[in-house]
Amino acid sequence: MGRIEVACRLEVRDAPGERLTRRIRQELLIPVERVRCVDVFTVDAALSREELEGLARECFQDPVSQEAAVDRPLGLGCDFAVAVSYRPGVTDNVGRTAREALALYLDRPLPEGAAVYTSRHYLLWGPLSREQAERIGRELLANALIQNISVLSGDEVARRGFPPNLPRVELGPRPEVQTISLERSDESLVALSRERVLALSLAEMRAIRDFFRGEEFRALRRQRGLPMDPTDVELECLAQTWSEHCKHKIFNARIRYREGDAPEETVDSLFEECIRGTTREVRAARGPADLCLSVFSDNAGVIRFTDEWSLVFKVETHNSPSALDPYGGALTGIVGVNRDPLGTGQGARLIFNTDVFCFASPFRDEPVPRGLLHPRRILEGVREGVEHGGNKSGIPTVNGSLVFDERYLGKPLVFCGTAGLLPARLHGRPGHEKRARPGDRIVMAGGRIGKDGIHGATFSSEELHQNSPVSAVQIGDPITQKRLSDFLLRARDEGLYHSLTDDGAGGLSSSVGEMAREAGGCRLDLTHAPLKYPGLAPWEILLSEAQERMTLAVPPDKLPRLLALARRYQVEATDLGCFDESGLFEVSDHGRVVALLPMDFLHDGLPRLDLLARFVPPRQGPWRAPARPQGELLHQMLGRLNICSKAYWVRQYDHEVQAGTVQKPLVGARDDGPADAAVFRPLLDSFQAVAVAHGICPRLSDFDAGVMAECAVDEGVRNAVAVGADPDRLAGLDNFCWCDPVQSDSNPDGDRKAGQLVRAGRGLRRVCLAYGVPLISGKDSMKNDAVIDGRRISIPPTLLFSVLGLMPDARRAVSMDAKAPGHTLFVLGTTRDELLGSELQAHLGARGGFLPRVQTEAQLSLYRALYRAIQDGCVASCHDCSDGGLAVALAESAFAGDLGMVADLTRAPRQGDMGDTELLYSETPGRFVVTVPPERLEDFSRHMRGQPAQRVGEVTAAPRLVIRGLAGGVVLDEPVEALRQSWLRPLDF
């Protein structure tokens, strides 16, 4: 064992230390003067002192900028030192790389147990107390759920130093398989489900019990030497396969639904009615123009892009893990969703990421309830997790947003999306088709199996003891996954496998279980499954959600080549049995069958869920905004968290690796205007492009989740159209994040939340059908509640609607910044008195007025006209009106172009009786602010014939935004630079 410490030389500027100093002062208000970071490598292997010193010099230390010390502390002279190390079993990416460096340095393979563990010592200077140093550790430097924190004073560091950091996982021998009798009372069945964290309902437990009573099944078990009662492997496997996460029980439930005073009706399955049914109808209506190739059957949706290439898209959420450990949760979220397109069809190459986060205000100054993290901390952790996950994987993050609402305090929402490019045909088959065949070997490739993620986040920290691995939280490992994906794409091109899927939720039990459906059965052998540490029970090996793994179906004659290629790419790949046609899901371990379940029962044996739902329509009526000076109001609105600049995030994500980003997230004269959508050109030698956009309007759920869903769909579509996408070639993807809609004693208004779900599903359906947008994939997350000290914090029901829009020529893309003085300013789309649920009302703390309504026919007609105008090159800039309405869109378009604007409200297309404030801040969907060069005015007007499109003013060289009100006088006259500053400042950390 040896310890190597590395730190920045004292004479070198320590930028990470300075950044931490700033954060401690700003976020914790602790007057630290200086922070120095020391990286500590604890080498758990027999090495000589010379070897340790050589290792430090050659592998760990930069000879120019850093100093290193072997078995002596660098941390002398500070006031306090905070040591942060991982708990046993937590993924230590740097440690893994250091171990590889060690093996290369020694030029010999390391023994199985040899490891390098990393930790970090933060040396603090300043007038601090021990409590403050501890708080810095707890609230900023580390997360006690996955890390150990210890604090020493400067004297203590000099006298005794920190003890060695050796977080070895030590478990006993591999636990035996147990059988569990289900012949017990209902209460006892429920208790069993709870104690084993199975999350199965009584009806489901009974269904399993009844199945195990079946004579035919008993005869089979007898014949194969299995006990009559289920084994723990079988029970856990069923619980996993039947989980809400895997089976979407709520979306498939039978729902008794009442809306207002209407008679009760039965919704047979929201998924069938609103999602799959919508897509079926849209596809039929589109006929030969249908874009869909593979929907709802694979890890991600697939649409046609060119004759040679298809596009693959998936968006996932990773909410609960991100609440517990924002960095690890978000990192795992992004690298996890990467594996969906990678595991779709025969495997897609990843081309871009999207991310949408919903948080509470980072400026919250009240204490957060026990058990929750401060939103600022969640925001920083999630930001960094997605930064590392995206950047290190070489996938540009091209589109996203941040949404703020206090109720996301209980559960932040972290949506991560990834698209891939898939050859239209591969090895004589459509690229999006795959099928494991009987006789194919089951090969697991990538990371090793540990206790990671078993039973998700249900383990509490109290259950952890010193040497037990931390299972609740996982940390993704981008480099292991990058090697895996490079390897897989090569294996794909060489035709080395028939099928693949990712090991995500449910681990091998899900991936092998799904692929076994393609073949007709499987015999999975856990004996040689590669483990991070010995001592896992068979059911844990089967269910582990350890990251960076994919399962392949490999024809036996290709197996040697596949395994050799894996070795070359430094990817671990292991043969774990074979697929067959037995109709059975069979698992063995060390020569013994430990699970034997008929495939039919495993996948289709669960009983339907019944739900109650009701919806009470909100009250609506006229509302007038209080009189405020317009200039002051606009400055305040631009500084609202939901409106202000998110450049701090955007800049820290690589948004242009792969050289395909034609419209970047930041546009305009100073590279800081907020693009409505990304435009991406995936093929370097072609201008065929795809617009990437999304819509999300959770505030409207407070009134009507149906309107929320309609507006989200329209916003996504509108954003795509604003940059030049063809409104007749769009594809949508829905992510529902809900609070628990299952009514119970602890959740008395479950029926209301279920009612919101029905409304939202139907809203989604209405607009998608009217616009002809198919849904190609989606995901739901149904338990976004936190119960803290008996108080339930539920998120507002949230639908994220993501859109891919095809564009024939990237060079026609339009950005939102005003381009030149003298261009004519248009407002497209009719403004109505629709302020209920608007950002203005959130700002004023007011409620009233009418909800926005999507007028699908008129809006689609306008979108088509706009598309034609953009294709014709008539549009200099186009910006959609969303949060903050017309006022914010005008201001953003002006300051992004570094130009002024004059606008006359009397000319804006409108309907109904409104004042200036209502007209400026109404959030009626379907509107744009457009600028047109004078030489194209006539053509543009021709394209807009019959549309609600009006000239309202022009772009000016004088850098002021001037708005004339309905009464004729100037109601707002502000320098655009001042407006820009109001917009830039709030989140400029």
Added chain:
Amino acid sequence: MASVRALVVAGNGTNCERETAFACLSAGAERADIVPIWDLLAGEARLGDYNFLLLPGGFMDGDDLGSARAAANRYRRARIAGSERRLLDDLGEFVSRDTLVLGICNGFQLMVKLGLLPEPRRLEQRVTLTFNDSGRFEDRWVAMACDPKSPCVFTRGIERLELPVRHGEGKLLAAPGVLEDLGLRNLVPLRYLDPATGRPTEEYPANPNGSPDGAAGLCDESGRIFGLMPHPECFLHRTHHPRWTRLPDLPEEGAGLRIFRNAVSALR
């Protein structure tokens, strides 16, 4: 006329290989092969078959031990299958021939940490690329000026250039006097520029990392070995420029391609 055979090393966390190879082909190279480092180590592909080596951007080994440090160790230590040779031995041989080497971002970091720059004959690390003064990774476009007196063949005839930077560790650092000396010898071919004054700058954000005297890249004395932090392979077409929708006069071809065209000319 000599043919240009470019080898673009990929794998192990490198992620700009496709656009880098595309840039080589667009500039007129006869071949641009994307070769995983694993094939070089397996002895299945050989540096000796090429005359232009490109080390593209990415995060080799996740940059887990500092940018490109674990990767440099791999080049120095990992053996080529079936021989006693290491990758670095082949690299040393490669640069002793009449070849070109271009390292971009993570590739530049690797070159510096292998000691391939600024003095490729010594293969000893004398300078480093360390954390940006801001302490964070950033993606932003910057303006640069080229040193007209530099021997660098890649920047010949280019006065000014705009390219994106996408890094967290891009600040050049060396013992006192070393970088000044390199500058005086015109081995700093590219400097971040303050667009307002037209002069090299150390001020953020025009200089994205705080690199002294605005140094954005280094070359060796022959001018044939060049590394830079910004990404020329990401400005091949006008639509790569962040402001292309408001710059009607921007040429169709992106300015980053000139670096690759110069390389191809130098090998002819």
